[in-house]
Amino acid sequence: xxxxxxxxxxxxxxxxxxxxxxxxxxxxxxxxxxxxxxxxxxxxxxxxxxxxxxxxxxxxxxxxxxxxxxxxxxxxxxxxxxxxxxxxxxxxxxxxxxxxxxxxxxxxxxxxxxxxxxxxxxxxxxxxxxxxxxxxxxxxxxxxxxxxxxxxxxxxxxxxxxxxxxxxxxxxxxxxxxxxxxxxxxxxxxxxxxxxxxxxxxxxxxxxxxxxxxxxxxxxxxxxxxxxxxxxxxxxxxxxxxxxxxxxxxxxxxxxxxxxxxxxxxxxxxxxxxxxxxxxxxxxxxxxxxxxxxxxxxxxxxxxxxxxxxxxxxxxxxxxxxxxxxxxxxxxx
Ligand code: ACO
Numbered sequence: 001x002x003x004x005x006x007x008x009x010x011x012x013x014x015x016x017x018x019x020x021x022x023x024x025x026x027x028x029x030x031x032x033x034x035x036x037x038x039x040x041x042x043x044x045x046x047x048x049x050x051x052x053x054x055x056x057x058x059x060x061x062x063x064x065x066x067x068x069x070x071x072x073x074x075x076x077x078x079x080x081x082x083x084x085x086x087x088x089x090x091x092x093x094x095x096x097x098x099x100x101x102x103x104x105x106x107x108x109x110x111x112x113x114x115x116x117x118x119x120x121x122x123x124x125x126x127x128x129x130x131x132x133x134x135x136x137x138x139x140x141x142x143x144x145x146x147x148x149x150x151x152x153x154x155x156x157x158x159x160x161x162x163x164x165x166x167x168x169x170x171x172x173x174x175x176x177x178x179x180x181x182x183x184x185x186x187x188x189x190x191x192x193x194x195x196x197x198x199x200x201x202x203x204x205x206x207x208x209x210x211x212x213x214x215x216x217x218x219x220x221x222x223x224x225x226x227x228x229x230x231x232x233x234x235x236x237x238x239x240x241x242x243x244x245x246x247x248x249x250x251x252x253x254x255x256x257x258x259x260x261x262x263x264x265x266x267x268x269x270x271x272x273x274x275x276x277x278x279x280x281x282x283x284x285x286x287x288x289x290x291x292x293x294x295x296x297x298x299x300x301x302x303x304x305x306x307x308x309x310x311x312x313x314x315x316x317x318x319x320x321x322x323x324x325x326x327x328x329x330x331x332x333x
Contacts (some may be wrong), residue, residue: 023047031319124308152298208243
């Protein structure tokens with residue numbers, strides 16, 4: 001069965017409430033209709049209910065009536081959520097007046113619904129930039145215990161099945177943290193290993209990418225990856241991690257054996273951890289466009305609750321797929 005179909009089936013057995021704050025956005029509405037039709041998550045749409053219903057009629061969507069509609073300007077938990085916001089951000093000087101204004105913003109409302117236990121996860125970003133989706137989540141939902149940095153992984157489904165596990169690979173960080181330290185890069189590697197196990201459903205063989213393989217080049221940027229590899233191995237002795245390693249040595253067995261002889265990961269990596277966001281973001285988009293790979297994500301990792309961000313160029317099926325992933329994260333990651 002196709003990867004996403006398996007996730008939908010798992011989600012159907014343990015239905016979660018996923019909040020979509022961009023409730024008036026056309027692709028989001030179409031996606032909500034499909035999710036409700038396929039019945040693998042409960043959907044909460046934020047937006048003026050009369051306008052959402054009018055738009056659903058115009059688009060001839062039949063299942064939106066099953067969604068829970070929340071009006072950001074007028075709902076009975078406004079005051080309670082604003083009080084929680086003030087409590088969480090009191091050290092940052094947030095006033096009640098500020099909070100009452102922020103809570104009308106659907107992106108803040110969505111994270112406060114999660115924080116209050118009124119929703120299990122969020123997908124947004126069809127209509128908002130990454131930073132605008134992530135900042136409320138960082139400020140109010142925060143990172144999971146023991147994690148200091150949130151990052152974003154893509155599950156890459158490659159046409160050429162010789163790569164990864166039958167064409168499936170995981171790339172990170174491609175979405176969030178611009179220039180991680182060695183410690184942060186190690187956390188990203190471990191988090192990506194866990195996402196690979198829990199969402200992609202495969203055993204990770206992690207390559208810590210660099211422009212050097214096993215000391216072939218000397219530079220402070222190489223040192224960062226060497227240190228990150230060491231720290232990641234200490235953090236998660238159960239994970240298979242190789243580094244520092246060049247991308248060809250990571251994915252082509254003959255090159256891997258030549259540049260990193262004896263390694264059981266070199267040439268066979270199914271997880272690529274990039275040294276910076278710049279490299280990860282550029283790489284995943286090139287592989288997607290030039291190799292025709294399906295890029296599913298970003299799956300945000302390290303947040304205390306599942307909140308996932310879309311690209312503004314996303315399709316309806318990208319939104320449906322990310323809701324399936326989010327529902328699975330909410331179900332037990
Ligand atoms: N993990 C956890 N917390 C974080 C992270 C992180 N990676 N980054 C920032 N924070 C926290 C900060 O500690 C801070 O918390 P506080 O307010 O409680 O002190 C809060 O978030 C805001 O921090 P800022 O430094 O003000 O955050 P800023 O807005 O400058 O940056 C952001 C965060 C928006 C994620 C930034 O790192 C960014 O723009 N990243 C790039 C995102 C992007 O454009 N990605 C590419 C497109 S996505 C795609 O193509 C799929």
